[in-house]
Amino acid sequence: MRIPLGVIIVTTAVALAGCGSDGLRELQQPSTGPDEFLVMPANPLTPPENYAALPAPTPGGANRTDQNPQANAVVALGGNAAALNAGGAIPSSDGALVTASSRYGVDPSVRASLAAEDAAFRKREHRTARFKLFNVDRYEEAYKKEAINPFQINHLFRNSGFATPSAPPGQ
Numbered sequence: 001m002r003i004p005l006g007v008i009i010v011t012t013a014v015a016l017a018g019c020g021s022d023g024l025r026e027l028q029q030p031s032t033g034p035d036e037f038l039v040m041p042a043n044p045l046t047p048p049e050n051y052a053a054l055p056a057p058t059p060g061g062a063n064r065t066d067q068n069p070q071a072n073a074v075v076a077l078g079g080n081a082a083a084l085n086a087g088g089a090i091p092s093s094d095g096a097l098v099t100a101s102s103r104y105g106v107d108p109s110v111r112a113s114l115a116a117e118d119a120a121f122r123k124r125e126h127r128t129a130r131f132k133l134f135n136v137d138r139y140e141e142a143y144k145k146e147a148i149n150p151f152q153i154n155h156l157f158r159n160s161g162f163a164t165p166s167a168p169p170g171q
């Protein structure tokens with residue numbers, strides 16, 4: 001018995017459609033389930049060097065096996081994690097950086113206003129993206145006008161007289 005060519009093509013297309021993944025580029029919340037990025041594993045248990053020198057238990061307080069992602073990120077970027085425990089004080093070594101970056105003022109609600117502007121932008125862009133025949137990358141589609149063309153910027157800097165590193169050939 002011979003299988004028609006159309007059945008083979010449709011079966012292959014359906015099988016290959018399952019291989020695609022949007023990953024983290026999906027703009028809409030895919031489900032109402034738990035967020036796997038909110039779960040932090042504990043550090044491994046290790047025996048202390050001296051059992052007599054252990055601090056008193058603090059119910060509801062910090063534990064030696066608790067993760068501290070902010071301090072871990074500071075250490076990974078070459079900073080001092082002890083500066084985080086200084087009550088939010090800015091280390092003296094970072095004073096010039098903070099002064100230069102806040103020279104035009106600091107808006108305390110900048111994150112909330114940017115989130116609201118981005119949500120409004122994505123909603124405007126989503127109006128025309130509702131009716132698609134094929135699966136498209138919504139992230140790429142929404143932010144295409146905002147993207148920087150690295151080859152154009154490299155060419156602009158070279159023509160302005162700035163020394164630029166070599167770049168791969170343009171596309």
